[in-house]
Amino acid sequence: MSVDWFIAGAGALALIIVAVRIFRILYNILAPYVFLKPIDLKKRAGASWAVVTGATDGIGKGYCFELAARGFNILLVSRTQSKLDATKQEILAKYPHINVRTAAYDFTDASTSGYQNLLTQLNEVDVGILVNNVGMFHGYPEIVHKIEFGSARDVAVVNTLPPTLVRI
Ligand SMILES: NC(=O)c1ccc[n+]([C@@H]2O[C@H](COP(=O)([O-])OP(=O)(O)OC[C@H]3O[C@@H](n4cnc5c(N)ncnc54)[C@H](OP(=O)(O)O)[C@@H]3O)[C@@H](O)[C@H]2O)c1
Incomplete structure (x- = not known):
């Protein structure tokens, strides 16, 4: 049982890391066009x-x-x-x-x-x-x-x- 929980936890952690990375890549691509203003x-x-x-x-x-x-x-x-x-x-x-x-x-x-x-x-x-x-x-x-x-x-x-x- 504890091994199952460990594997599920590791899987969830891996998914979170991948999701954060994808979010950061998308943010870096889109932010200059959507949120950020050019420096004066x-x-x-x-x-x-x-x-x-x-x-x-x-x-x-x-x-x-x-x-x-x-x-x-x-x-x-x-x-x-x-x-x-x-x-x-x-x-x-x-x-x-x-x-x-x-x-x-x-x-x-x-x-x-x-x-x-x-x-x-x-x-x-x-x-x-x-x-x-x-x-x-x-x-x-x-x-x-x-x-x-x-x-x-x-x-x-x-x-x-x-x-x-x-x-x-
Ligand atoms: N293009 C690349 O792939 C590349 C890669 C790495 C580094 N760089 C560096 O980036 C800089 C610009 O490269 P670029 O390819 O744009 O050069 P470029 O197209 O050959 O233009 C060079 C400019 O510098 C002037 N110039 C050359 N020798 C000069 C001198 N002794 N005194 C005053 N002005 C001089 C030239 O005008 P006049 O002929 O009228 O003087 C021209 O306006 C250079 O420092 C180069 O080493 C370029």
Whole structure:
């Protein structure tokens, strides 16, 4: 008799665990659409400008459009002025109510004067969000001691200096 009760109890416990798990999965899928409200990023950021590095292609450009949709003014930073201008026009065509500025900077330039010029442009706006998207890696996998010096230097500079120096 006691063995029957033990098996029934274990079965009930297993069913409860499965039910709770299914409930949690359904909650995680449905809650964002049904109960939860999106965070007001502008309120949380406390300022109206967002800075995006590597802003003219791929992931960085995607961030620009998402932030523009949430009402942020955007300061775009990447190397090529023509791409910056084209991206600015694309954003303004879709979100004409925001302001967009551009700053051309090659983050492989680690000079103090280069950074000071960029920081001057950043300090002209009230920045609440920095999306430090710019980054690079070697063109192909290589044994560490065979990596070309210039490539290793650029990877180190581009991946470490912006998050350290582009402070808000
Ligand atoms: N896509 C992926 O699957 C993936 C996966 C893991 C990590 N990531 C990382 O995510 C980031 C974005 O990737 P993505 O694929 O979106 O890149 P992407 O499409 O190649 O775009 C790179 C952007 O960065 C700018 N850029 C490149 N080198 C720069 C430099 N030295 N100084 C300033 N701007 C520079 C480019 O514009 P200009 O050419 O005008 O400068 C462009 O706007 C990168 O850091 C990448 O390493 C990407």
